[in-house]
Amino acid sequence: MLLYALQRLAVLAATLFFASIIVFAVMNVLPGNAAETMLGPTATPEAVAALSHKLGLDQPLLARYAHWVGGALRGDLGLSYAYGAPIAPLIASSLAVSAPLAAMAMALAAAIALSAGVYAADRRGKTGDAIVMGASQIGLAVPNFWLAILLVIVFAVTLRIVPAGGFPGWGEPLRALGALVLPAVALGVVQAAILTRVTRSAVIEALNEDFMRTARAKGVARRAALWRHALPNALVPILTIMGLQFANLIAGAIVVENVFVLPGLGRLMLQSISNRDTLVVENSVMLIAVIVIGLNFAVDLGCAAIDPRLRAGSA
Secondary structure, three states, X not given: OHHHHHHHHHHHHHHHHHHHHHHHHHHHOOOOOHHHHHHOOOOOHHHHHHHHHHHOOOOOHHHHHHHHHHHHHHOOOOEOOOOOOEHHHHHHHHHXXXXXHHHHHHHHHHHHHHHHHHHHHHOOOOHHHHHHHHHHHHXXXXXXXXXXXXXXXXXXXXXXXXXXXXXXXXXXXXXXXXXXXXXXXXXXXXHHHHHHHHHHHXXXXXXXXXXXXXXXXXXXXXXXXXXXXXXXXXXXXXXXXXXXXXXXXXXXXXXXXXXXXXXXXXXXXXXXXXXXXXXXXXXXXXXXXXXXXXXHHHHHHHHHHHOHHHHHHHO
16 A cells, blocks of 8 residues: 555656646746736836846746746745735635635535435436436536526525625634535535436446345345445545545636635636736646645545555556
8 A cells, every 4th residue: 555655646746747837838938928918008118027027027937937836835926916915825815715615515415426326326227216317417407606696596685594695704613604505505516416426326336246245145234235335335436536526616616606705716816817917826726736636646545445456456
């Protein structure tokens, strides 16, 4: 297991390195001058030159890349041109909203999907299976922003159970959690539809294995065999999809964050793009890349711990 972990860690480091090159290249090598974009077409050459020097755009590309990576490793992401503040606290405060929101949405999706997927697999070809699959198909077809608007109308405007938007900060934990309930539902229901179908397929495959017939022959009850043997052996594809979904929830919640006026990472990126604050966008995109690659690393280790054959295959 240690050798496998070291191999995956080496892959992670190499992937992060190439991801940093791609992010830097996209933000800095494309045609156009970031200083000119920020100041607009009416800016004087002197103003453009001054801002280019301030942003370090007059330095060679290799030196700029080394400065950016070195600063990121030290926790110094530079200054935001639009906000006039250090970028690291801006991203940290946004992530403090997006990460709990993604965790709540993922927990909801997992709770729904595991229950519904196992239920459908146990009753494959029957009415219960058809109902679950039909509901999941509807969930796949529903855009999360439309569901978010519908939730606001019903639970915030009509019933007034939860706030319609905004975020009070973690100084008031109960109110903060309450502000994330509807966004988490809007995000989690759609992800649950995807995960339900994956869970059903994985569990059905596990039900056809020899160990299930052995367990049943030994007198293990059907429900116990389903949850104690079939589901654990179906977890590898389920965990893989969950890892991808969690990363997608952090990176792709921008529309829902705007519907609920949440100061999350997606909203920060949207505002930074509107303000032409390229350094904030660059660091935010790299952070998302780190999260995605790190989650894939964690999922690989989790799957290897569940299924020793994965470790043997890498030896």
